[in-house]
Amino acid sequence: MTSPKPNTVTHTRQPASGPAVDVRIVLFTVAHGALHIALPEAKGLRRLPHGEPTSGEALDTAARRILRHSTGIHEQYLEQLSTLSVDDTAGWTLTVAYLGVVWWSAESEPEVASTWHDLRRRLDVGETDRMLIHYAIVRLRAKLSYTTIAFHLLPPTFTLSELQQTYEAVLERRLDKRNFRRRFVAANVLAATGTQRRDGSHRPALLYRFRAPHDRDSYLTPPWSDEA
């Protein structure tokens, strides 16, 4: 993005003043029954979507913008993960990591298909990216059990089987159909749309919509909005 300067500076940063800031996003989606992350290719490398925030910008806003610019994706859920400080030959950098979650359908947006990496396959990324990805997976799995974050992985309207398949893809294990359904009925977060989906040679499924619960779904995220 930044063009090389024509003067004598060897490093891209001058270490006397503040660090460079690097926002990275671990963006998840579920496709073909498996968890995927966005790993766009740049200069032959696959890296997490990343970029620099500007000074007047809240970090959450920057993360959204960076994600849009580097993948074309408008995310639906974004949460700060952690910040780390790295000092190497490229200078001092603060990396602020985000966890994001989107619904993505191959039909409607085939053009970004190549940015998605199936997490069942080998990850070939840098050490920092790998750590952030592993941590984000742990967090996403944990949040699945006590928040409604999973709905961001689904279209506005979905069947209970699709919801269950999403959970199974993230958790990488099979769940019991009856218990699963009972859980969500009890949680009172589903609203039947009344319509059905006729699919193949079998009984049609009822379609549901997510109904926001009264108590907010973000327990462990700052209750304020990161405004500058």
Add this chain to the structure above:
Amino acid sequence: MTSPKPNTVTHTRQPASGPAVDVRIVLFTVAHGALHIALPEAKGLRRLPHGEPTSGEALDTAARRILRHSTGIHEQYLEQLSTLSVDDTAGWTLTVAYLGVVWWSAESEPEVASTWHDLRRRLDVGETDRMLIHYAIVRLRAKLSYTTIAFHLLPPTFTLSELQQTYEAVLERRLDKRNFRRRFVAANVLAATGTQRRDGSHRPALLYRFRAPHDRDSYLTPPWSDEA
């Protein structure tokens, strides 16, 4: 801290390069049956312990150092909370907030008594500090229920009543003695020391020691160490 420059720069930072970095620590302890936070006084203001990390330093290390320098306290548990970006007349700053927890006894370290603020009393701090404190309290309460973080609020050896009083102080509600004790026995995190404590005109209490559980107590914290 930074003295005003004699030249034409109006802001303390030059916005062209990276931001200033500010590490703040919300440090908790329990005293007199109530949750307290460290709010040392500087220039008439009470602010969270804070300072700047250096470029070669991991953020966790910086937080420990800053806490030591600004309060004299060696913390026992420290965890990154969140990072936010603020751009005002003082320039652009990234604030990295930490949650810390210590055991503190008025007898052994009376000199730092004045830095502790009883959270039952009114908080008179800046807006950012207030947000961070509120968020840290939410997190601390949540973590109490599914981690062993509470042991960092206690001396190496303690009675079950002291443990319960610590929980009650943090949660601000009374707990049932029998259920409380059963819970900790079942959790298998206590080791009886065999000794007793004779206290007043009543039956002496057994002393316990914390016994590290096999599964680690940090679920939601990055599993890596923030090394540069």
Add this chain to the structure above:
DNA sequence: CCAAAAGTGTTCTCGATACACCCATGT
């Protein structure tokens, strides 16, 4: 013997788990 904190069991409810069959449709 009295005050004061330490210590101890049982019952109930609720959420999580295990488990097997009928229903509606397309071909």
Add this chain to the structure above:
DNA sequence: ACATGGGTGTATCGAGAACACTTTTGG
């Protein structure tokens, strides 16, 4: 008719909550 996924109920177990009395000591 049959294959395919959609949909349903019951029994069991364990964690958490409610609840009251006896024990040991110092004064």
